């Protein structure tokens with residue numbers, strides 16, 4: 001696992017206090033709004049158009065069905081009228097035939113009558129002919145009418161099918177709308193949604209950035225060890241141009257992360273490497289801050305980078321400390337120079353300089369004691385070490401690294417002040433950033449002293465030392481980290 005992944009995972013966990021605090025501030029007095037509250041609400045334009053179209057299609061289908069029904073009724077009336085007319089014609093023909101036969105009966109008796117009868121018969125025949133023609137016309141008209149009716153019935157059927165389809169479409173649209181409504185209600189992050197940690201949010205809580213909110217933010221940052229001055233300045237910067245505006249937790253976190261990044265960027269610098277050999281690195285810090293561990297981690301990183309490294313176990317007052325450093329030296333594959341318990345650390349430092357020079361080492365890492373209880377003694381001890389190594393190289397030490405335990409919070413600020421008085425601190429290493437909720441102190445340190453932060457310790461293993469990345473640190477601290 002890479003250093004930063006580790007840092008992010010670990011710091012992410014530990015920063016939950018700050019993150020939770022930010023969540024609480026916005027929720028307290030915030031208002032739940034639609035995620036797109038700023039954007040004008042447009043009510044389902046596509047669905048409405050579809051519904052209007054379906055309604056129009058149905059209206060047209062209804063009108064067509066009505067027209068068909070009317071046509072059918074008219075066709076029936078016409079058929080009845082035609083039937084009546086046919087019956088009348090048939091009656092007339094029968095009457096004519098009767099007249100003709102009467103006329104024929106009288107034909108023998110009366111020629112004139114016979115002629116009349118002939119004429120009548122001719123008329124009757126003509127009428128019969130005309131009646132047949134009429135009937136043929138009627139039949140043709142009837143056939144045409146039947147065809148028209150069949151067509152009308154077909155159209156009515158089609159219209160009915162279309163009406164049904166339109167009704168079905170309308171019904172489906174309603175069902176779809178209801179389903180969408182139900183789904184959106186289910187997605188709304190109500191209490192249950194929040195408890196279940198729903199990802200897709202339709203609403204967001206926003207709170208107006210006012211004096212109360214600024215005060216709450218200041219308190220939270222101070223509680224996160226950012227220090228009073230830094231906290232006030234960070235919140236003032238966050239509020240600039242945003243006072244009275246509504247902000248969501250995410251927006252607040254992003255703002256805070258960007259302010260923290262701005263403060264941390266100038267101090268994020270790796271330990272400088274000089275052409276001078278050996279480059280002497282004095283490592284200072286209170287007991288237990290992680291000096292020994294850090295020296296072991298640095299030794300490994302530099303030797304992995306192709307540098308020849310020598311370690312001097314300068315804390316000659318504690319045998320356990322010396323042994324521990326030897327273990328780290330073995331792990332890193334780097335020689336560790338030691339001296340008997342209680343001997344002068346300055347003379348060990350001198351010997352180490354000689355050995356480093358003789359070996360052609362690139363780096364000499366010198367561990368020192370960290371007894372702050374007797375500050376004068378410690379100051380004298382460090383001053384002596386510096387004097388002695390300057391006999392060999394007057395530009396040494398080239399770096400004085402102050403190792404600080406991040407879990408000590410505000411205490412780290414005091415330690416910087418003290419060690420700056422007794423040594424020429426050139427840069428910081430922050431240890432134990434894993435598993436601490438006190439990462440905020442780095443912001444205060446950077447803001448107050450502007451000392452470079454060369455590396456951060458994120459665990460007890462030899463590879464748990466990472467370069468300091470301000471942006472990732474800010475994201476991890478505010479909970480805006482994406483992984």
Ligand SMILES: Nc1nc2c(ncn2[C@@H]2O[C@H](COP(=O)(O)OP(=O)(O)OP(=O)(O)O)[C@@H](O)[C@H]2O)c(=O)[nH]1
Pocket residue numbers: 285286287288289290291292293294315321324369370431432433434456457458459460464
């Ligand atoms: N979790 C964690 N523990 C660390 C880290 N750095 C050091 N430690 C632990 O902190 C404790 C003290 O570390 P040391 O390296 O012995 O500290 P020191 O400053 O040399 O202490 P003295 O030897 O008493 O002067 C040890 O248990 C280390 O394992 C770190 O980055 N993360």
